[in-house]
Amino acid sequence: MRWEGINEFVAVAETHSFTLAAKKLNISTAQVSRQISALEKHLNIKLFYRTTRHVSLTQEAQLFYQHCRHLLESLEAAEQALKNLQATPQGTIKLSAPITYGEQKIIPLINNFVTLYPDIEIISDLSNHRVDLLEGGFDIAIRLGQLEDSSLIAKKLSERVNYLCASPQYIEKFGVPHSLCELKNHNCLLGTRDYWRFNEQGRQKSVRVKGNIRCNSGVGLVDAALKHIGIVQLPDYYIQSYLDSGQLLTVLDNKREPPEGIWALYPQNRYLSPKIALLLDYLCDHLGEQSI
Numbered sequence: 001m002r003w004e005g006i007n008e009f010v011a012v013a014e015t016h017s018f019t020l021a022a023k024k025l026n027i028s029t030a031q032v033s034r035q036i037s038a039l040e041k042h043l044n045i046k047l048f049y050r051t052t053r054h055v056s057l058t059q060e061a062q063l064f065y066q067h068c069r070h071l072l073e074s075l076e077a078a079e080q081a082l083k084n085l086q087a088t089p090q091g092t093i094k095l096s097a098p099i100t101y102g103e104q105k106i107i108p109l110i111n112n113f114v115t116l117y118p119d120i121e122i123i124s125d126l127s128n129h130r131v132d133l134l135e136g137g138f139d140i141a142i143r144l145g146q147l148e149d150s151s152l153i154a155k156k157l158s159e160r161v162n163y164l165c166a167s168p169q170y171i172e173k174f175g176v177p178h179s180l181c182e183l184k185n186h187n188c189l190l191g192t193r194d195y196w197r198f199n200e201q202g203r204q205k206s207v208r209v210k211g212n213i214r215c216n217s218g219v220g221l222v223d224a225a226l227k228h229i230g231i232v233q234l235p236d237y238y239i240q241s242y243l244d245s246g247q248l249l250t251v252l253d254n255k256r257e258p259p260e261g262i263w264a265l266y267p268q269n270r271y272l273s274p275k276i277a278l279l280l281d282y283l284c285d286h287l288g289e290q291s292i
Contacts, residue, residue, distance in 0.1 A: 005039030090119035158287035187230035
């Protein structure tokens with residue numbers, strides 16, 4: 001009995017409409033309304049603010065929704081686990097990843113993955129904005145660097161290293177900085193932040209820097225560094241090929257931060273869907289190989 005009304009509640013919460021929820025569940029609007037009313041009576045709280053044009057969650061209902069969403073996902077995953085026990089992995093996975101890292105590292109692996117498991121459909125959304133997994137319906141989000149506290153589960157996939165580098169021509173003209181304080185004498189190519197992070201005597205240190213270029217694209221900053229305009233700090237996946245070819249040289253290596261984690265985040269489900277577990281293991285195995 002305690003499950004009654006949960007499907008209807010979640011459907012209304014996600015569609016913001018009793019009518020759309022009814023269509024989604026293939027039942028009548030009146031039945032949805034009855035179930036919501038019964039659930040409100042059972043919980044002794046108001047779940048929705050309702051007007052003629054809009055339905056929105058109350059503050060109490062927002063908390064209740066997060067738990068109910070997890071319950072339904074766990075139930076669905078448990079049922080799917082039984083169905084897939086002897087079956088070929090199948091179904092849809094929705095994934096979010098940062099743009100450049102996604103393009104260079106994640107998408108090629110996903111393309112390889114679906115050639116192995118053609119019955120799995122993967123929807124990839126590349127964005128540098130941090131998505132809300134529950135609100136956006138994402139199964140997995142790839143995150144880089146330090147993680148914020150959250151109720152999500154984090155699986156470490158690999159690591160990245162932030163390098164400080166410049167072209168040989170720039171270094172020949174302006175010299176090599178030998179200390180952090182000498183960065184003030186150099187043209188520092190900036191991204192979205194006006195500081196760079198380093199490690200000094202085992203502690204993280206942030207140093208404010210200045211330059212005549214600020215760009216929210218790592219690719220754009222790499223281009224500026226290759227054109228001898230200044231020094232840049234970027235993760236390895238932007239610049240590794242240029243370091244290997246000698247087109248860029250690292251500086252202040254003794255001040256470099258330790259490697260940062262690359263993570264896959266997913267909701268706390270008691271039963272992790274087999275297809276998602278399969279993809280996570282695949283990414284972990286192959287990204288781990290790339291970082292060696």
